[in-house]
Amino acid sequence: MKTDIRTVRKKEIIEGFYELCKREGLENVSIAKIGKQLGMPPSLIMHYFSNKRLLVLGLIDHILHQYQLIYKPILLKFEKDSSLDPNLLVNRLFSREWNLLFDDGVFFSCYAFIFRDSTIRNEYKKLHLKLRGTLKIILDKDKNLSQKDTDLLAEKIFVVIEGAYYYLSMIEEPKEYQQKLNIFKNQVLELIQMKQETTK
Amino acid sequence: MKTDIRTVRKKEIIEGFYELCKREGLENVSIAKIGKQLGMPPSLIMHYFSNKRLLVLGLIDHILHQYQLIYKPILLKFEKDSSLDPNLLVNRLFSREWNLLFDDGVFFSCYAFIFRDSTIRNEYKKLHLKLRGTLKIILDKDKNLSQKDTDLLAEKIFVVIEGAYYYLSMIEEPKEYQQKLNIFKNQVLELIQMKQETTK
């Protein structure tokens, strides 16, 4: 009753779509290809997603959900602790162990849609606001940061993380990658340990 | 002799391609559409770019060239001055006045290719290295930064700029945009004015 066929099948289709995007790139995936991948006629896909835009919207929903699914637990682990280990936090924030689960190419392909689709833009924005909000909660646990503007600090931290995500994607050589990564980790550490402006 | 027809026409095609991408999005532009836009048969386009990948490669070359064309003069103005005004530099680095000339949607659509095309990845990387290099030269002019690791500093500055570029693209409301922008500008200013590690 809860897991009615409609819900299951829609999920199945989106996941097939996502797998194909990983392998072939979003721009090369057609409804027919998704059908072949899943062993179902294209008309069945159209039965659940009445046009391609809805399918892409579904994909983006899936990606952002997954993005959050990976990021949130990393942050939430700190919610229990009363004290904050900045080094541990930074390592977690930059841990890219999820790379196996999460495809950056699909993420950025979908990101490019924000410039021409306001629905998608808002979904992306909502996610990023949520992540900043969670980080603020973590930072507030730290007594060293009490009475500091943790909203501001979360903003500054995440902009480095996102810049790093963008920039590091271009770097293949592991040694170079590690070296740049350390720079950005330090940059965030310095932000946390800096004498921060007080909340106004 | 210098501007032979071949060069002119190829440029014309790429620029038409770019205009269409701005309006309709990279994924919706076909060779036939470019032809219609320029009033030439698709076969002529194929005569100059023997397949679509080469056309996309040409577009990316064009975009990166334009990106650099906008950024470099902003930086080079400082090369003459013997002293450095950090506020002025930061304002220039974040000046988005070029938004009219440069389309962010096309930029990120093309960026997404780096994940599946190593040629494109390297072109993007080359550009970013060059920009960091130029910034380092600027920073080296500042006596306050003498004997500091300006390579490192340039890296830290640009990762904020790029994170900001990514993040601010989601924000429509001008007031909110301005407020976030100021945060990131300050963040870079603090980096410049911080006691920086010495060069090893």
Added chain:
DNA sequence: TTGTTTATTGAATATTCATTCAATATAAAT
């Protein structure tokens, strides 16, 4: 059990896609 809704199929649609080709025009080289 009957009726009704939903799921699934497979064939068909018109359109658009990248690409090819042969023919012609134009320019450059001799």
Added chain:
DNA sequence: ATTTATATTGAATGAATATTCAATAAACAA
């Protein structure tokens, strides 16, 4: 002026595209 190379055209290709439709099967409600 004649040859040679390049530019340009327009028509044609088959494959792939998103989407529609009518028919059947399965699930569900009465």
